[in-house]
Amino acid sequence: MDGFLAEVVAKYNYWLYVVLMMIGFYAMIGKRNLVKKLLGMNIFQTAIILLFVSSGVKRGGGIPILDKYEVLARGVDVATVVNPLPHVLMLTAIVVSVSVTGVALAILQRIYREYGTLEEDEILEKLGQ
């Protein structure tokens, strides 16, 4: 038990993302309201984005903004700066996530105009008639 707890505390950030991810996953699968499903999707994506970003962090690492000429002359000590690549990747992932959300919201608007509700049960009821 102690070993397990020590593991959780040592890697608490990853455990938080797992919890966050599961909250999002539950909302996507379990909720019957379409907007809540979409919010769940956003939480899910955010958890993955956080996972990537935190993988770049180093203890004692600074901001990776460097003087070009100094780096060319003397090189860079990688231990002093955080890894910027995951952050850059996640900018792209955020753009993807925003686009999906935008498309989904537009589609939800069409669904609302057509059925007058965003509750899945009520829509299915109307379809059944």
Place this chain on the structure above:
Amino acid sequence: MTFANLHMYVLAVPLLTALAVNLLGRRSRTWIAPLTLGALSFSTVAAALVLVRVLREGTLHYTVGNWSPPYGIELVIDPLGALMLLLVAAAALLATSGALPSVALELPGREHLFFTLYLILIVGLMGLVITGDAFNLYVLLEITSITTYGLVAMGKGRAPLASFNYIIMGSIGACFYLLGVGYLYILTGTLNMADIAAILPTLPGTVAAATAFAFLLVGLWIKMAFFPLHGWLPNAYSLAPTGAGLLIAPLMTKVTIYLMIRVLYSIIHPNWALLAESGVQSALVWAAALGIVCASAMALGQRDLKRMLTYLIVAEVGYMVGGVFLANETGLTGALLHIVNDALMTLCLFLAAAAIVYRTGSLEFDSLRGLYRRMPVTLAAFTLAAFSMIGVPPTAGFFSKWYLLLGGIEAGQWGYVGALLFSSLVNAVLFFRIIEIAFFRNSAADDRPLPVTEAPAMLVGPLVLSALALVVLGLGAGGLVDSVILPAIAAFL
């Protein structure tokens, strides 16, 4: 234009045309047909030249923006990638030609929006088959998915609901894939597929690698509608506008299966033993077999041609995934050949469905009665594609199914072999039922000769071409296997 960067023009021309279609098509719809067909014809010819060049000179590596790999994004065009590029370009050209009259009928006034999305989707598919970067693959996967969500939602009635369902499922798939890439990045510190494959075997921590592979594969399975993760596909594909179905039904699942092969063999392969030891591989072949049987059975229950075809797509996904996980040369040959064949068969069937729906407005089985007398060319092409789906020689479908069967026997996977035979029988029942309705049951008891009313040439032309391609590809299957697929597999193994 320099010849050296020809493969970049294959992508760039349709992408820029997408913007032009939106701007010019807004003013006058007469711009749309020449622009889209021109751009895609160029891409098809250029992709054919790229294939010839790759076959002659070997794999092309292209570094985008002069950032050298493994830091920058690398495009890798091996013979297989070039073949897929040509397949995507050619199928997209035929689908677009068929979509033009169909969209003009179904979505009047919104054609420029439709074809903007259409071209971006095509570019995304082309990018997917040649990228050598795991994260770039995710971005392109989402580009194709987002455009597909939009295209599906343009359909009538329940289409937005089906599209929203697809968004939720598709996003779960994409997120799983991204999570897998994240694990691999944390493990290896690189995103270049070749680099990941080189670094992974040197590292301890097989559990983390196995988790990464599991996420990658499950993500791709959701995207390709591998049974039992297929729930979103039948609704999304059958409710989409007819023109959209022409492109997404033949290409989306097939390209995703190609990606799975890429991920399996260019990233996972050195660690393949991991999959085999734990019995996962054999379990997956059984899952594929189960998928084939269930999807075929569900196809039997449909009373609408297009819905029936969507269930057959799910069954065909089982064919190919099973063939890949047989993990022998014959099975993999069958799977790769079937990707090409199935794309063309599905294209031909959906073009025939589009032609029928263009003239009659319905695809219910009852409305197909006596259709042969009104649309002989369409139904002849449909019959040819149906024979290919069943696997009658010399059509293309026979040869890939033959390889898959041999691979299954070689691997001793009798459940998979049985599922293939069962599915062929079901296909025979399904298609002969339609052929019987269309050819031999006359409508409303009148024997007066009806006038022949084929769909416009823009729709029938590509239909005939794709049907002929099935025969040509069937006769040329040996050449294709010898010149492209076997060398590619030799490079994998």
